[in-house]
Amino acid sequence: MTTSTNTAILVTFTTADDKADAFAEVLERALPHIRAEAGTTVWLAGRSATEPSTFHLVDIFVSPEAQQAHMAGQAAKLILGEGAELLAEPPVVSPLSVIAVKNESA
16 A cells, blocks of 8 residues: 555536536646646646536645645636535535655646
């Protein structure tokens, strides 16, 4: 088993059914902001194949300080600002302890 000192979160978003495509576009527009964050090493945005109005984000950071910077950054402002208007319920944020990770360029 490989352990890590990285900080990570899993965020689940549920949109109104007719707002899911618009929320996906918000996530796509957030990517350039994420790429500018040196402390965010992994950012994966996915849409459920079985529940198309459910989205998941996995974020891995080099430190708790990097996570704090991310949460105050432009991507979070976009997703939690403009994206919040599309949600059916508040996002669920779950802290994660990273056990193992493989990261290749997508």
